[in-house]
Amino acid sequence: MGGFEGHLYPGLSLFFYGLYHTRLVSRALICNHHVQYLPRHPWSTGRWARLRQIYYVGLVKILSTFILVAQELHNIQGPLVLISKIYHQRNFLYHKQWQHLTLYMTFFLSGCVDVVSQNLLPQRSAALEQGAQALGMFLILPLMLSHLQDSEGVELLCHVLLIQALFLLLLVVIAELWAPNSLQLWVLKAFLYMITGSWLIQIGFMLFRPISGHKWMDDDKNDMVFVTTFFCWHVASLVVLMAWIYGFSFLWYCYVR
Incomplete structure (x- = not known):
């Protein structure tokens, strides 16, 4: 996830996945059915009947x-190799890129x-x-x-806060294995997916395209303090967003549909 795009695209994916889970939870609470999945459309005839039965999340x-x-491959200069072979030395190359690709493979898995299930x-x-899902988070x-090894200052603090959210998300998805229909766990999972995604996007802007036009400085205590402040603002904003989605869903399912 190097560069601005490397933080933006994964962040958007996780954020919208969290929004999807928020929709599931809201509908389950309002319509009083299992939170696991949206109900299938009833079988119908016609050319596109089968497509209406497909789940597209996978x-x-x-x-x-x-x-x-x-x-990720577009940003790599030269061929993507794992180990260099210069004389008798064997050095690992592109270690961060290989980490990113391994991370993306968990999404693919x-x-x-x-899709199969x-x-x-x-x-x-x-x-x-x-x-x-739990294996991927693990x-x-x-x-x-391991991504923190070459980080310091603002970048280090940003990623520590990200890892905090990921650790809580890991605990939630593991607990979900024993309580698959717990609404509390699904609410937490939706929230943590959104905070992980939105914070990844924020990291991209802070490190590579600061909105103010001024680079965040590692030796500036004010910048370090405001990193944590911005993270707290993300948390509060997403709580409000989830409440708004629930309110809109309540109006939609109770008075519109």
């Missing part, structure tokens, strides 16, 4: 992975499992989907921890 995950991988198996397996966390 396909969107796979498509997002291809976009993220293409963006989760998307493939979703939701559209190919005779009966949908929620445990399989949630297990793949792999992402150590990758992000």
Whole structure:
């Protein structure tokens, strides 16, 4: 996730995935049904009847992975190799890029499992989907921890706050394996996905395209303090956003539909 685009695109993917979960939770609370999935459309006849029965979440995950991988490869100068072979030395190359690609593969794995479970198996397996999601988060966390090695100052603090959100998200998805229909866990999961995504986008702007036009300074205490302040503002803003989505959903399902 190097550069501005490397933070923007993954952040948008995670943020919109969190919005999707917020929609699921809101509809489950209002319509009093299981939070796991949106109900299928009733079977109908016609050319496009089968397409109305397909769950597209897994396909969107796979498509997002291809976009993220293409963006990562586009930013690499020269061939992508794992180990250099200069004389008798063997050095690992592009360590951050390989970390990013490994991270994206967790999204791809989760998307493939979703597609198989939701559209190919005779009966949908929620445990399989949630297990793949938990495995992906378990792999992402150590990758992000090792990502801190070359960071300092503002960049280090930004990524520490990101890892804090990822760690809480890991705990939630693990707990969800034992309580798959817990509304409290789904609310937390939706919120943490959105905060992870929005904060990734914020990191991209802070490190590479500051809105003020002035670079954030590692030796400026005010800049360091405001990093944490901005993170808290993200948390508060997303709480308001989730409340607004629930309110809009309540009006939609109770008075419009």
